[in-house]
Amino acid sequence: MKWIQEIYKKWHASIAHVFLLHFNVSDTVDSIDSTVEFLRKSPLVADREIIICYNRSAGISFPIPEHRKVLLDELGLKGSDINPLGIDEALPRDPVAALILIEAALRLFFVDSDGESKPKTAVIIDYAETLAPAAELAQMSPGDRTVLTTLLRWARDSQIAELGSPVFLVTENLSDIHPALRSASSRIEAVQVPLPAQEDRQRFIEALAAKYALEDGSANLKDITVTQMARLTAGLKKLHLEDIFLRADTDEVPVTPELVKERKKDIISSEYGDVLQIIDPEVDFSDIGGMRHIKEFFLKNVIRPLREGNLKRCPMGILLPGPAGTGKTVLGEAVAKESGINCCSLNLAKIMDKWVGSSEANLEKALKCVEALSPAIVLVDEIDQAGLSRDNSGDSGVSNRLFKRLLEFMSDTRHRGRVVFIGLTNRPDKMDAALKRPGRFDKKLPVLPPDAEERADIYRVICKKYSIACSLSEEELQEAAEATEEGYTGAEIEALVLKAAEVAEDAGSEAIQAEHIRYALDVYRPTTQSIEEMTSLALEECNDLELLPPAYRQRLAEKRVRKLQVVGESGQSRRKRNL
Numbered sequence: 001m002k003w004i005q006e007i008y009k010k011w012h013a014s015i016a017h018v019f020l021l022h023f024n025v026s027d028t029v030d031s032i033d034s035t036v037e038f039l040r041k042s043p044l045v046a047d048r049e050i051i052i053c054y055n056r057s058a059g060i061s062f063p064i065p066e067h068r069k070v071l072l073d074e075l076g077l078k079g080s081d082i083n084p085l086g087i088d089e090a091l092p093r094d095p096v097a098a099l100i101l102i103e104a105a106l107r108l109f110f111v112d113s114d115g116e117s118k119p120k121t122a123v124i125i126d127y128a129e130t131l132a133p134a135a136e137l138a139q140m141s142p143g144d145r146t147v148l149t150t151l152l153r154w155a156r157d158s159q160i161a162e163l164g165s166p167v168f169l170v171t172e173n174l175s176d177i178h179p180a181l182r183s184a185s186s187r188i189e190a191v192q193v194p195l196p197a198q199e200d201r202q203r204f205i206e207a208l209a210a211k212y213a214l215e216d217g218s219a220n221l222k223d224i225t226v227t228q229m230a231r232l233t234a235g236l237k238k239l240h241l242e243d244i245f246l247r248a249d250t251d252e253v254p255v256t257p258e259l260v261k262e263r264k265k266d267i268i269s270s271e272y273g274d275v276l277q278i279i280d281p282e283v284d285f286s287d288i289g290g291m292r293h294i295k296e297f298f299l300k301n302v303i304r305p306l307r308e309g310n311l312k313r314c315p316m317g318i319l320l321p322g323p324a325g326t327g328k329t330v331l332g333e334a335v336a337k338e339s340g341i342n343c344c345s346l347n348l349a350k351i352m353d354k355w356v357g358s359s360e361a362n363l364e365k366a367l368k369c370v371e372a373l374s375p376a377i378v379l380v381d382e383i384d385q386a387g388l389s390r391d392n393s394g395d396s397g398v399s400n401r402l403f404k405r406l407l408e409f410m411s412d413t414r415h416r417g418r419v420v421f422i423g424l425t426n427r428p429d430k431m432d433a434a435l436k437r438p439g440r441f442d443k444k445l446p447v448l449p450p451d452a453e454e455r456a457d458i459y460r461v462i463c464k465k466y467s468i469a470c471s472l473s474e475e476e477l478q479e480a481a482e483a484t485e486e487g488y489t490g491a492e493i494e495a496l497v498l499k500a501a502e503v504a505e506d507a508g509s510e511a512i513q514a515e516h517i518r519y520a521l522d523v524y525r526p527t528t529q530s531i532e533e534m535t536s537l538a539l540e541e542c543n544d545l546e547l548l549p550p551a552y553r554q555r556l557a558e559k560r561v562r563k564l565q566v567v568g569e570s571g572q573s574r575r576k577r578n579l
């Protein structure tokens with residue numbers, strides 16, 4: 001348990017005595033129910049004469065009942081008994097008063113055999129965000145401000161600091177806590193309790209397999225090994241793993257890969273709302289027609305480096321601009337499938353409109369999950385519509401802060417080769433320029449309308465996808481591909497093929513024949529608009545001609561030449577006028 005060791009180290013080195021534990025704090029730790037329980041049993045806490053737990057709802061409580069009397073005696077207080085509901089009436093529940101009492105306890109000490117003063121008390125405060133919520137100082141009530149100041153003071157008070165009475169503030173979302181408590185100068189150490197890593201999950205699944213074993217003693221697993229399950233369950237808590245076994249046990253079914261995937265999808269979507277979704281892609285490169293150079297780019301720069309651990313070759317993010325219907329979304333999924341790593345989609349627009357007020361916490365949570373899923377591909381579809389930019393003044397800076405946080409995460413070089421963002425957009429011009437800088441979406445790979453050869457390829461792929469029989473010869477197919485005008489996207493070819501299949505079926509034919517395609521071409525009207533504009537916008541983004549198919553490379557080069565000529569001509573006319 002790295003995080004608890006980090007705490008020991010910092011405490012022993014007198015770097016800190018107030019710790020702020022966050023993120024996966026409600027999960028099982030070493031088969032102990034929760035982080036709070038685990039802390040209580042850790043040497044830093046368990047050895048104290050007085051262990052105090054506090055939260056706003058239950059008030060002060062003592063995991064070891066005798067400690068209550070020790071405390072009251074030490075402080076010279078006499079209290080009545082705890083009432084039958086377990087609520088300690090003698091001790092204040094209100095935070096301001098409770099913290100005064102707790103502070104007195106933090107100052108209690110004894111002198112050990114070496115003549116050193118040692119703390120008597122350890123304190124664990126759960127749901128710390130309800131005591132010092134992330135709010136503007138001016139909007140906080142006097143009581144809340146007192147609580148905030150008290151917690152800040154504990155970290156700096158020379159007597160408490162010297163004594164080192166350990167204090168643990170526990171919260172799920174760090175961003176829910178008042179920023180003053182998170183700042184580096186507070187001397188409060190924030191410690192993240194992470195989601196379990198693969199080895200942790202593997203050990204835990206082994207234990208679960210034994211716990212929920214079948215009557216003959218074998219594990220209740222089918223078509224999946226413990227190691228495979230550990231790999232498949234990245235992003236889940238131990239609680240969730242137990243839940244999978246428990247359900248299988250109750251329903252008397254084995255744990256299968258399908259069951260694990262289904263539960264994982266459900267769990268992630270209930271934990272992260274619509275913001276983060278696990279994608280289990282069904283398409284691979286063979287389901288995508290054309291795009292030869294794009295597939296090659298991904299193979300060379302993403303898929304192979306990820307597989308071979310060649311992290312520096314991997315871009316931090318790849319932007320796929322291009323007209324609607326050119327297959328960007330399917331491409332993103334196929335890349336994830338080909339690389340065989342976790343894939344999720346991050347819906348930034350949902351972060352903004354769903355949880356007004358808790359957007360930051362939700363983004364934070366989703367990003368931590370992405371880290372836990374790594375190595376992972378993160379798809380951000382329609383990224384231009386996320387409403388994120390640096391200067392959105394209408395929402396008291398929330399979107400600005402979200403945007404900054406996202407940029408920070410995306411450009412964190414520790415994520416190189418572990419988290420690959422793939423952004424998809426029809427309107428790259430609407431994206432904030434900061435997103436497109438190197439170190440974020442640093443490669444821009446336009447996905448453009450297919451040429452005739454690619455269109456023929458898409459015909460084939462679509463027929464295969466829908467198991468449509470097609471008796472067109474190569475020449476007829478080529479002819480059909482030529483007949484679809486320039487600017488036809490994959491989505492339109494899909495619609496056309498489906499139309500032709502309908503026509504064939506109505507004509508009583510088992511397979512699509514050339515005449516059916518011809519007829520479909522006559523009646524089908526492509527619906528996608530502004531292909532030309534969106535193509536120009538996508539080309540505009542491209543900063544590396546190598547990322548373009550040859551025909552477009554030429555088009556862009558010609559445009560440059562024209563531009564230069566225009567500049568040249570206007571220069572000449574100016575000179576003429578000057579004469």
Ligand SMILES: Nc1ncnc2c1ncn2[C@@H]1O[C@H](COP(=O)(O)OP(=O)(O)O)[C@@H](O)[C@H]1O
Pocket residue numbers: 287288289290291323324325326327328329330331424458461462489490491492494
């Ligand atoms: N190159 C292609 N190969 C195969 N199918 C394609 C291709 N391009 C588009 N399609 C089909 O068109 C549909 C729309 O594609 P999509 O990925 O949603 O486009 P975009 O995200 O670019 O708007 C998909 O269902 C896919 O089947």
Ligand SMILES: [Mg+2]
Pocket residue numbers: 328329381424
């Ligand atoms: Mg799309």
